[in-house]
Amino acid sequence: MTAAADTYAPTDRTVPTRSRERASYDKALVHSILDEGYVCHLGFVRDGAPVVLPTLYGRIGESLYVHGSTGSRPLRATGDGVKAPGLPVCLTVTHVDGLVLARSAFHHSLNYRSVVVHGTAHQVTDPEELRTALDALVDHVVPGRSADSRPANAKELAATAVIRLDLDEVSAKVRTGGPNDDAEDLGLPYWSGVVPVRAVNGTPVPADDLDPAVALPDYLSAP
Amino acid sequence: MTAAADTYAPTDRTVPTRSRERASYDKALVHSILDEGYVCHLGFVRDGAPVVLPTLYGRIGESLYVHGSTGSRPLRATGDGVKAPGLPVCLTVTHVDGLVLARSAFHHSLNYRSVVVHGTAHQVTDPEELRTALDALVDHVVPGRSADSRPANAKELAATAVIRLDLDEVSAKVRTGGPNDDAEDLGLPYWSGVVPVRAVNGTPVPADDLDPAVALPDYLSAP
Numbered sequence: 211m212t213a214a215a216d217t218y219a220p221t222d223r224t225v226p227t228r229s230r231e232r233a234s235y236d237k238a239l240v241h242s243i244l245d246e247g248y249v250c251h252l253g254f255v256r257d258g259a260p261v262v263l264p265t266l267y268g269r270i271g272e273s274l275y276v277h278g279s280t281g282s283r284p285l286r287a288t289g290d291g292v293k294a295p296g297l298p299v300c301l302t303v304t305h306v307d308g309l310v311l312a313r314s315a316f317h318h319s320l321n322y323r324s325v326v327v328h329g330t331a332h333q334v335t336d337p338e339e340l341r342t343a344l345d346a347l348v349d350h351v352v353p354g355r356s357a358d359s360r361p362a363n364a365k366e367l368a369a370t371a372v373i374r375l376d377l378d379e380v381s382a383k384v385r386t387g388g389p390n391d392d393a394e395d396l397g398l399p400y401w402s403g404v405v406p407v408r409a410v411n412g413t414p415v416p417a418d419d420l421d422p423a424v425a426l427p428d429y430l431s432a433p
Numbered sequence: 434m435t436a437a438a439d440t441y442a443p444t445d446r447t448v449p450t451r452s453r454e455r456a457s458y459d460k461a462l463v464h465s466i467l468d469e470g471y472v473c474h475l476g477f478v479r480d481g482a483p484v485v486l487p488t489l490y491g492r493i494g495e496s497l498y499v500h501g502s503t504g505s506r507p508l509r510a511t512g513d514g515v516k517a518p519g520l521p522v523c524l525t526v527t528h529v530d531g532l533v534l535a536r537s538a539f540h541h542s543l544n545y546r547s548v549v550v551h552g553t554a555h556q557v558t559d560p561e562e563l564r565t566a567l568d569a570l571v572d573h574v575v576p577g578r579s580a581d582s583r584p585a586n587a588k589e590l591a592a593t594a595v596i597r598l599d600l601d602e603v604s605a606k607v608r609t610g611g612p613n614d615d616a617e618d619l620g621l622p623y624w625s626g627v628v629p630v631r632a633v634n635g636t637p638v639p640a641d642d643l644d645p646a647v648a649l650p651d652y653l654s655a656p
Contacts, residue, residue: 223484248529248543248630251474253485261446262476262485264527264547304487306471306632311653315571315582316589320471324487348538352628359538359623366539388640400582401647405575406635407471409529416626417611424624430534 223328224381234382243325243382244269247303248351252276254299254331267301268346272377274301274327275334275343277370296330301375309405312389313398321404323384331373343372354429446551447604457605466548466605467492470526471574475499477522477554490524491569495600497524497550498557498566500593519553524598532628535612536621544627546607554596566595577652 217235218224226233234240249264268275308321334340344367345356362370389402414430440458441447449456457463472487491498531544557563567590568579585593612625637653 223482248532249527249545251476251485251487251525251527253474253476253483253523255478255481255483258478259446259521259551260476260478260483260523261551262474262483262523262525262549264474264525264545266543298482300476300483300485302474302485302487304472304474309471309574309634311575311578311582313583314585314589315567315579316585316593318571318574318578318582320489320574322472322487326485328482328484344538348541351532351541351543352534355534355541356538359534359541360536360618360621362537362539366537370539388638391640391642395583396642397644398583399644399647401637401639401650401653402643403637403639405637405653407632408635409630410633411532412629412631414624414626414628415611416624417614419614419619420625421620421622424622427624430624430628 218378218380220381221328221379224326224379226381226383229383229385232383232385234384235380236382237377239384240325240377240380240382241269243305243323244274244303245350246305249303250274250276251302251304252299253302254297266347266351267303268343268348268350270342270346274375274377275346276301276331276373276375277344277347296332297373299329299331299375301327301329305409306407307386308407310385310389311402311405313391313395313400313402317390317392319385319389321385321387323382325380325382327375327377328379329375331375334372334374337367339374340367340370340372343374344370347372352429358427358429441601441603443604444551444602447549447602449604449606452606452608455606455608457607458603459605460600462607463548463600463603463605464492466528466546467497467526468573469528472526473497473499474525474527475522476525477520489570489574490526491566491571491573493565493569497598497600498569499524499554499596499598500567500570519555520596522550522552522554522598524550524552528632529630530609531630533608533612534625534628536614536618536623536625540613540615542608542612544608544610546605548603548605550598550600551602552598554598557595557597560590562597563590563593563595566597567593570595575652581650581652
C-alpha cells in the first residue's frame with residue numbers, strides 16, 4: 211500500500227484556516243472517528259439557506275450511507291442518483307473527549323475528534339447496494355446486529371431511502387492534551403486541567419413486550 | 434406569562450416532514466437541550482455549498498453565542514454586525530440517549546434529543562456584550578468557571594470573535610421509549626429493547642504544571 215492510498219488529498223475546503231496542526235487526512239483515523247459515532251450532522255442547502263440535521267449513518271469502505279424516509283427533504287432533493295445531479299452535502303461527526311480548563315478564560319477549550327466530509331450525495335437505487343447499506347446502518351448502531359434481526363421486506367425497502375456519500379474530500383481534526391496556558395498565567399491560583407468526557411452504554415432495557423425466553427445476546431453483554 | 438411566550442412559533446422550516454409527533458416548540462425543553470450540550474454543529478453556505486463545523490457555544494436567555502477566531506471562515510463572513518447583513522446559519526445540538534433495537538432491522542432507531550435553530554448570525558461588536566458572551570461560553574463548559582479563571586485581556590478580546598444567533602425560528606425533536614415493532618414481529622426470536630447511552634465526566638486530571646497547592650474546585654467535585 212502506498213502512502214498516498216493511506217490518506218485523503220487535502221483541498222481548499224479541507225485545509226483549516228486555523229489550528230492546522232490539528233488537521234489530519236489519515237484514512238485509518240477518519241474511519242475510526244466515523245465508526246465510533248452514532249449520529250452525523252448532515253448539512254445541505256435548501257432555498258439558499260443552510261440546513262443541518264442529525265441522522266443515522268453507516269460506513270462501507272470509502273462510502274457513507276445515510277438513512278431516511280423517502281419523503282424526507284434531503285432525500286427527495288437527491289433525485290434518483292441516475293438522472294439527478296445529486297445533492298451537495300457536508301457531513302460532520304464529532305466526539306467530545308474532554309473539557310479543557312485553563313487558568314485564562316481565553317484558553318478554555320474542548321478535547322475532541324471530528325471528521326468533516328464534503329461531497330455530493332446520491333440516492334442508492336441498486337437493490338443489492340440498498341440491502342447492504344441497510345445492514346451497515348444497523349451494524350453501525352450495534353456491530354453484528356443486522357444478522358440478528360428480521361431483514362427489511364419489500365414494503366419496507368420501498369419506504370426507505372438511503373443516500374451514499376463517498377469519502378473523497380475528507381479531513382479529521384483532533385485536539386488532545388492539557389490546557390495551553392500562557393507562561394505568565396502559570397502561577398495564577400486557578401485549577402487547570404482536563405475533565406475527561408466519554409459516552410457510556412448502560413444496562414440494556416428489554417422491551418415491555420419481549421418474551422422473557424429471549425436472552426440478552428452476547429453482543430450486548432458486558433465484555 | 435402567556436402560552437405564546439412559552440413556545441416558539443412554528444415555521445415552514447421548523448415543522449418536520451415526518452415524525453411530527455416528535456417535534457416540540459417548548460422553550461424550556463429547547464433551553465434544557467441546548468444547555469446540556471458541549472458542541473453545536475454550525476451550518477452555513479460557502480460558495481454555494483454547505484459547511485458544517487463543530488464549535489463551542491453558550492446561551493444567554495434567547496440568544497446563542499458561538500466562539501471563534503477572528504480569522505475563521507464563518508466569522509469573517511458575518512461582517513461587523515452593523516454594516517453587514519449577517520450570515521444565514523443553521524445551528525444544531527443533538528444528544529444520543531439510547532440505541533433502540535427492534536426485532537426488525539427497519540425499526541431500529543436511536544433515542545435522542547435535538548434542537549435545530551435557523552437564523553442569521555451577527556458578529557458581536559459591543560464590548561460589554563462580548564465580555565458577557567465570553568463568560569457564557571466558559572460557563573457553558575463548566576457552570577461557575579468564568580468567575581474562577583483569568584478574564585480575557587484586551588489583546589485576547591481583539592483576537593476573539595463571537596457571533597450571536599437569536600432563538601426565534603427553533604424546534605426540538607425528541608424520541609424516547611422502546612422499539613416500535615410491528616405486531617406480526619413480536620414473536621420473533623430476537624432480543625429487543627433499548628441500550629441507554631449517556632455522556633459521563635471522568636475524574637479531573639490536573640495540568641502537568643499545576644501547583645499542587647491549588648485544590649480541585651467544588652464545581653468539579655463529585656456531588
